Amino acid sequence: MGNRRAWHEALVTTLPVLFGYLPLGAAFGILAIEVGVPVWGALLMSLVIYAGAGQFLAVALLGAGAGLAEVAVATLMLNSRHLFYGLSLLKRFDGAGWRKPYLIFALTDETYSLLTSQATLPRQDHDQALRISLLNQAWWVLGSLAGAVAGASLTFDSRGIEFALTALFLVLTLEQARRLRRGLPFVIALVSGLAALFLLPERHLLLGAIGAACLLLLAHYRWCTPPRESRP
Amino acid sequence: MTSVSLLIFIAVCALATFATRLVPFIALARQTDHPLTLHLGRYLPPAVMAILVIYALREFRPLAEGQLNAGADGWPMIVASLVVVTLHLWRRHALLSIVGGTAAYMTMVQLGWTP
Numbered sequence: 144m145g146n147r148r149a150w151h152e153a154l155v156t157t158l159p160v161l162f163g164y165l166p167l168g169a170a171f172g173i174l175a176i177e178v179g180v181p182v183w184g185a186l187l188m189s190l191v192i193y194a195g196a197g198q199f200l201a202v203a204l205l206g207a208g209a210g211l212a213e214v215a216v217a218t219l220m221l222n223s224r225h226l227f228y229g230l231s232l233l234k235r236f237d238g239a240g241w242r243k244p245y246l247i248f249a250l251t252d253e254t255y256s257l258l259t260s261q262a263t264l265p266r267q268d269h270d271q272a273l274r275i276s277l278l279n280q281a282w283w284v285l286g287s288l289a290g291a292v293a294g295a296s297l298t299f300d301s302r303g304i305e306f307a308l309t310a311l312f313l314v315l316t317l318e319q320a321r322r323l324r325r326g327l328p329f330v331i332a333l334v335s336g337l338a339a340l341f342l343l344p345e346r347h348l349l350l351g352a353i354g355a356a357c358l359l360l361l362a363h364y365r366w367c368t369p370p371r372e373s374r375p
Numbered sequence: 376m377t378s379v380s381l382l383i384f385i386a387v388c389a390l391a392t393f394a395t396r397l398v399p400f401i402a403l404a405r406q407t408d409h410p411l412t413l414h415l416g417r418y419l420p421p422a423v424m425a426i427l428v429i430y431a432l433r434e435f436r437p438l439a440e441g442q443l444n445a446g447a448d449g450w451p452m453i454v455a456s457l458v459v460v461t462l463h464l465w466r467r468h469a470l471l472s473i474v475g476g477t478a479a480y481m482t483m484v485q486l487g488w489t490p
Contacts, residue, residue, distance in 0.1 A: 229399030
């Protein structure tokens, strides 16, 4: 783990996430303090929950005085898209040993995106996966701490910086397309993404789209691939 | 709210979140090499990535409700995305594409530019 070069590489890989997580984390910190969560509470949430939208929801539920059962159900619902992330990482995390629990814990949208992008990572380099995961969470924790401590007195005009995450997803999509050279997943994404956009309310959009994409891939596997796949 | 009840609250959120990430690894621990697992491992990430792009750009709906109706950040979002894609196809340098597109977006949003 103490390889400076590898850390440097991981740092560069996670820079776009830094640009996104610092302001979003700060927004979470500010919101948490406004609702009446102490600084240590906001910090603890970013350390042990570590889910962007999930933490915003948690703070909103705290503010509304929701019951614990309601909180548990809402959190499960909101984060259930992660089920599908795990599905596609079974092989990738195989043999990660002691790193595996943390790799699974730290599986946010952004970390998933970086870890599944071949261009940035050799297939079974678990140490590097761990470095990337740790750095991403570090940016998130730093951002929330800054927001919780400095609060609304942050003066840097950073409006629009969160676009870095959109840009990251765009770049990773291009890289995936380049590597895969098959239209299938992109057609499926377009169909399920647009369908969800038109049919589902905002809060179920992402889960609906990813769930539908997964089902379409299952259907494709069931009916369109030969019994023994000859491709590597 | 007392410290103890806040701690319990945070613990519930943390466990629920971790559960959604952990379940597939527990439930399918023995299916690591099943062809279906490999199929999903191969095709799901690019699909998810493209969906995340669509999701991130969802505010842009120029023809919603039958009229030109892009949100305040809609057009800058599209222009900045085109900057990202163009830069990336041209130089294929991830950081350059991301920084370039984000800078373009921040400039447009902060100067209040819309077509």
